[in-house]
Amino acid sequence: xxxxxxxxxxxxxQLGYESDLSNEDFEKEIQRLAQLKIEEYELQxxxxxxxxxxxxxxxxxxxxxxxxxxxxxxxxxxxxxxVEPFSDPVNGKDLLNEINTQVKKYIxxxxxxxxxxxxxxxxxxxxxxxxxxxxxxxxxxxxxCGKTQLLTLIGELSKKNISASNITSAALYRTxxxxxxxxxxxxxxxxxxxxxGMRGVMNAGHSRENAFVIRCDGEDNQPRRFNVWCAKAIxxxxxxxxxxxxxxxxxxxxxxxxxxHVESLRYRDKEYWKLIKSKxxxxxxxxxxxxxxxxxxxxxxxxxxxKDNWESLFKIASIVGGGWLELVxxxxxxxxxxxxxxxxxxxxxxxxxxxxxxxxNIDRLFTQDILCALYExxxxxxxxxxxxxxxxxxxxxxxxxxxxxxxxxIRMGDKVKKGYELIQFTEAFERYLSK
Numbered sequence: 238x239x240x241x242x243x244x245x246x247x248x249x250x251q252l253g254y255e256s257d258l259s260n261e262d263f264e265k266e267i268q269r270l271a272q273l274k275i276e277e278y279e280l281q282x283x284x285x286x287x288x289x290x291x292x293x294x295x296x297x298x299x300x301x302x303x304x305x306x307x308x309x310x311x312x313x314x315x316x317x318x319x320v321e322p323f324s325d326p327v328n329g330k331d332l333l334n335e336i337n338t339q340v341k342k343y344i345x346x347x348x349x350x351x352x353x354x355x356x357x358x359x360x361x362x363x364x365x366x367x368x369x370x371x372x373x374x375x376x377x378x379x380x381x382c383g384k385t386q387l388l389t390l391i392g393e394l395s396k397k398n399i400s401a402s403n404i405t406s407a408a409l410y411r412t413x414x415x416x417x418x419x420x421x422x423x424x425x426x427x428x429x430x431x432x433x434g435m436r437g438v439m440n441a442g443h444s445r446e447n448a449f450v451i452r453c454d455g456e457d458n459q460p461r462r463f464n465v466w467c468a469k470a471i472x473x474x475x476x477x478x479x480x481x482x483x484x485x486x487x488x489x490x491x492x493x494x495x496x497x498h499v500e501s502l503r504y505r506d507k508e509y510w511k512l513i514k515s516k517x518x519x520x521x522x523x524x525x526x527x528x529x530x531x532x533x534x535x536x537x538x539x540x541x542x543x544k545d546n547w548e549s550l551f552k553i554a555s556i557v558g559g560g561w562l563e564l565v566x567x568x569x570x571x572x573x574x575x576x577x578x579x580x581x582x583x584x585x586x587x588x589x590x591x592x593x594x595x596x597x598n599i600d601r602l603f604t605q606d607i608l609c610a611l612y613e614x615x616x617x618x619x620x621x622x623x624x625x626x627x628x629x630x631x632x633x634x635x636x637x638x639x640x641x642x643x644x645x646x647i648r649m650g651d652k653v654k655k656g657y658e659l660i661q662f663t664e665a666f667e668r669y670l671s672k
Contacts, residue, residue, distance in 0.1 A: 262289075263289050266285060266289065267299055267300060267303050268303065270282075270285065270296075270300045270303075271300050271303035271304045271306075271307055272307065278300065282296060282297065282300075313397070313416060316397075316399070316416065316418075317397045317398075317416075317418075318511075320396075320511070320514050320515055320518050321515060321518075322515060322518045322519040322522050323512075323515045323516045323518070323519035324519075325519075326519070326523060327516045327519045327520040327523070329520055329524070329553075329556060329557035329558075329559075329561075330557050330558065330559030330560075330561060332359070332513070332516050332517065332520055332557075333355055333356070333359065333553075333557055333561055335513055335516075336355045336358055336359065336394065336513060337351060337352070337355040339390070339394070339505075339510070339513070340354050340355055340387075340390065341499075342499065342500055343386060343390055343499050343500055343501075343502055343505070344383055344386060344387050344390065344490070344499060345383055345490070345491065345492075345493040345497050345499055346383070346387070346488070346490055346491075347489075347491075347571075348567075348568075349567065349568035349571040349572050350488045350489065350490070350568075350572070352564045352565060352567070352568040353373075353486050353488060353550065353565075353568045353569075353572060354373070354387065354390075354391065354488060356550040356553055356554060356561075356565060356568075357371075357373045357391070357468075357470075357486065357550065358391060358394045358395055358517075359517055359520070359521075359553055360468065360549050360550060360553060361395040361396045361419045361468040362395075362396045362514075362517040362518055362520075362521045363521045363524075363528050363549070363552075363553065364396070364417070364466075364467070364468050364549075365417075365525075366521070366525050366528035366529045367445070367528070367548075367549040367552065368444065368445050368446075368548065368549075369443060369444055369445070369545045369546065369548050369549055370442055370443055370444075370445070370448075370466065370467065370468055370469070370549070371443070371484060371485060371486045371545075371546040371547070371549065371550075372439070372443070372469045372470070372471060372481065372484055372485040372486070373391060373468075373469070373470040373471070373485070373486055373488060374425075374470075374471055374472075374477065374481070374482065374485035374486065374487050374488060375387050375388055375470065375471065375472035375473075375488045375490065376472070376473060376474065376477075376487060376488070376489050376490070377474055377489065377490040377491065377492075378474070378491070379474065379492060380474065381492060382490040382491055382492045383490050383492075383493070383499075384423075384472040384473070384474070384490060385423055385472065386502055387472070387488065387490065388421050388423055388470055388471075388472045389421075389502055390502060391419075391421065391470045392419065392421040392470065393502075393505070393510055394510060394513060394514060394517075395419040395421075395468065395470070396418075396419055396468070396514075396517070396518075397416060397417070397418040397419055398418065398419045398420075398421055399412065399416070399418040399419070399420055399421070400421050400422075400423070401420045401421065401422050402422055402423045402424065406434030406435050406438060407434075407452070409435060409438055410438050410450055410452060410463045410465050411463065413438070413442070413463070413464070413465045413466070413467045414463040414464050414465065416467075417464075417466060417467045418467055418468075419467065419468040419469070419470065420467060420468070420469045420470070421469075421470045421471075422469070422470070422471045422472070423471075423472050423473075424472070424473055425471035425472060425473040425477065426473030426474065426477055427473070429477070429478065429481070436478055436480065436481065437450060438450055438465050439469060439481055439484075440480050440481065440484065441465050442465040442466055442467055442469065443484040443545075444545070445466055448464055448465050448466035449462050449463065449464055449465065450462075450463050450465055451463075471485075479581050482576075483542055484542070484546065485546065486546055486547065486550075486572065487572055487575070487576055488572075489572075489575065524556055527556050528552055528553070528556065531552050531555055531556060533548065533551035533552050533554075533555045534551075535547060535548065535551055535569070536566055536569060536570055538570060538573075539569060539570075539573055540573075543569070543573045543576075547565070547569045547573075550565055550569075551565055551569075582618065582622070582636070583636055583639055583640070584669050584670070585617075585618070586611075586633075586636055586637070587640070587662070587665055587666065587669055587670055588670055589610075589611055589614075589617065589619075590607060590611075590657075590662065591662070591666055591670060593607060593610045593611075594659050594662070599659075600658060600659045600660070601647050601649060601656060601657065601658045601659065602656055602657060603647070603649065603652075603654045603655070603656040604630050604633065604634075604644055604654070604655045604656050604657070605630070605654070606656070607633065607656075607657065608627070608628060608629075608630065608633065611628060612627060612628075630644075630655070637657070640662075640664075640665040640669075641665075642657065642661050642662060642665060643661075644656060644657055645657075
């Protein structure tokens, strides 16, 4: 007699269940079905659905979801080293101090960078309890400043690291959707400039609420939503897109001088680093409820985006205590201060035009007069902004148009030319230069 012809009580007995079935029995059966071959499952699905009083098509979906979970777990074991939580409760302050010691042992960097790096590494283990995933953006003015060394250190101590420097955008969003790894991308300035599709994936993964991209996928090429929520660390010396930089905590390095000595990563104690990762996992496991619930107080001097970027690190520091809240405040204020000084080109243009109006104590200027004044400072970008050429009237108009400022005919003395009036800039100055 086949399984389809048997009565429910006979099936119960064969599968090892009592006559009264429970939710635990159903969960046990789903686990069993998910591990069957397709043809074996097909022979059992209808009777099992009848046994547990669910429609066969609903059972199919539940079993398929569990199959995918098993597949991901199996592939995770192939992709990543398995980390077991530390056997005893972990003191958060001691853990951060251990990570910080390793950062300083191998990397020449300023104190704010070491602090931010330390907290960001622990953040990768706690990301499931966070609302924002700031990019750790490692940068430097020149080569040989330790960017790759720091990126490697971050990857080795972070949760489920994948080096993604040679990945396609399609593989990227599928990989993130499947594993929620920590991505490390070296030479990101070159990599992202060659792969425009990557920027959308990188930008979308900053906020948990908006961490999705829509792509046509599968044999039927139907739209599908992919979750791109994960931690990302990148490095580069060139110019990064403003949207990415704005979502980043900037870890700026400098070349070491003769009296600065650090050890090479090739001699790191791998077993000790495994122990640190085990402690990270245990600390997060023990503090999940606190991480979800805590609402840290962030410095008022940070702008709204910067507060988003630093929130996760402040959550960790607030729970750990032991001086780490003061340390993260120090790091955030100093790193963000440096970033605020590196204003984007549009804001820099507003700032320079504001200075021109103030210096001349005048309420209107011809376009050509503005341009001539901008050219005077050869250290500013205006002398070679257009592929090595000076800022043109057309480019000036295009940049100001972003602030809803448009040129028009103005009169100065007996001359009428295209230009701008000071009153046109009032709102833009108030919104963007009032820090």
